[in-house]
Amino acid sequence: MRIGVDLGGTNIAVGVVNEEGRILHRLSIPTRQEKGFGEVIRNMAQLIHKVVTGSGHTLKDMKSIGVGCPGTPDCGNGVLLFACNLGFHKVPIREELQKYIDLPVYIDNDANCAALAESVAGAAKDVDHSITITLGTGIGGGVIVNRRIYSGFNNAAAEIGHMVIAVGGEQCTCGRRGCWERYASASALKNQTIAAAADNPHSLINVISGGDMNRISAKTAFDAAKKADETALRVISDYTKYVAEGLVNVINIFQPCVLVIGGGICAQGEYFLAPVRKYVKESVYCKEAEQTEIKVAEMGNDAGIVGAAMLGLG
């Protein structure tokens, strides 16, 4: 068994995970990063003790601790170099955690952990090469090569959301213009829906939102499109194209056996995915070769803990 820690901006979630990637016991507490890094790690260590005890085991039964965190890690040294939404800068997670618990500690980026979880126990189980893309506030990417995380020579790879698909296009937070996540994240869909609603006062989108732009979410256009609202259908059609164009880039570059898509939008199921698959099939470069399978993420909220625990596989 291994311990997986999902260190997020809101909560710290800890689980005891078996070798098949199943969580045997879990607990979570608020992160409270305002207390400072030392306190956060001390709370994390206490929670680990509690979860291990609660699982009916002891630390001696555990092979390793893995910590998945936002931002850019230095995996070799177990240091979190930079995590904007935690306000952490060069934080020695391994060293600090080992003050309390004598186990090997591994750290990695949360998007990489999600990809590893899908590879070990989820939608990309049993294949060597997979990519997991999460359509959320931004677009998270994790690359699995030969069943292990590929993160480049500096642990900073797989920033697939920051692949420009529209040179000179929309301004991105990263400083460039036209990044994929400006067009294909859940936030982008929400913004596209708000803009379309403003331009088309008679659209059903405005009925659903009660005319309140703050009530428009990434789901609103889907709801209106399913009732045949033309504005919403156009929003979804354009959004589908943006998602698919990025996926085709990823496939042309990586040709993963399985491409896993996660994020709330996947709740739309085939209504969203069938047109994406069609667009991808018609657009990929190599139509003679065997084709990448596009699947929905299966690990859901378990991804962070399971992926982090599996970092210990090496």
Add this chain to the structure above:
Amino acid sequence: MRIGVDLGGTNIAVGVVNEEGRILHRLSIPTRQEKGFGEVIRNMAQLIHKVVTGSGHTLKDMKSIGVGCPGTPDCGNGVLLFACNLGFHKVPIREELQKYIDLPVYIDNDANCAALAESVAGAAKDVDHSITITLGTGIGGGVIVNRRIYSGFNNAAAEIGHMVIAVGGEQCTCGRRGCWERYASASALKNQTIAAAADNPHSLINVISGGDMNRISAKTAFDAAKKADETALRVISDYTKYVAEGLVNVINIFQPCVLVIGGGICAQGEYFLAPVRKYVKESVYCKEAEQTEIKVAEMGNDAGIVGAAMLGLG
């Protein structure tokens, strides 16, 4: 020692290569693919015998034969699935070649071979992860992960030139619009130069070409820009931006230790590369992490033979 074969649309080049990636002896003959695949492979086998004898060795001293070819290979079965400019379709290279020579035969795509050559003996020697990009008629890409070719689950990966950077942009031969190679290949630069010359009759480009658009090459704009021609300077500046935007995408996705650039344009040296490096440095996503080094390809015409020979390393 190993045998490397560079099967091109014009010539078949064969070399005996030592373990350090140095060519000990080489010869080439015209491909003459119009004679059909059986004859091409028979000529290839004869040439191999000749080169081995000429090197002062025998086939017993050779560990393997590697064949680099255009198009899409089925590496596992040693079959060339599809090669447009050879007119070959599902050609069993390994099986056919082993009718004449009893050695293990490996095949792979020529862009992958070039990347492997740079990794074993060229600009990316001594690093685990590298990417080689060749700016030619199109853009060739080869991805090296842990010193081996990464080509996805179906051998069709690394089509980096067919990464869309301008959604809805210029029509590409692959069927999509806005592929990187439409903007950043040597052919693209030539076309951009021709268009700029037509729009600006007083540009030095037209003096250099004698007003004959057929005499404009990928080099012409560089020649005029170095003499401060404003039109040419704008062409080179725009082209540099297109090259760099694609390279930044590649770095954000792969974070290779070394990114190797090949193709005739590299003859421009730092005049071309310094602005590319500057643009990349300012644009990459992760500025805190160690940065990818951008280098010029070192293997030149040897890349095909050396990379093919090294396929036998496994």
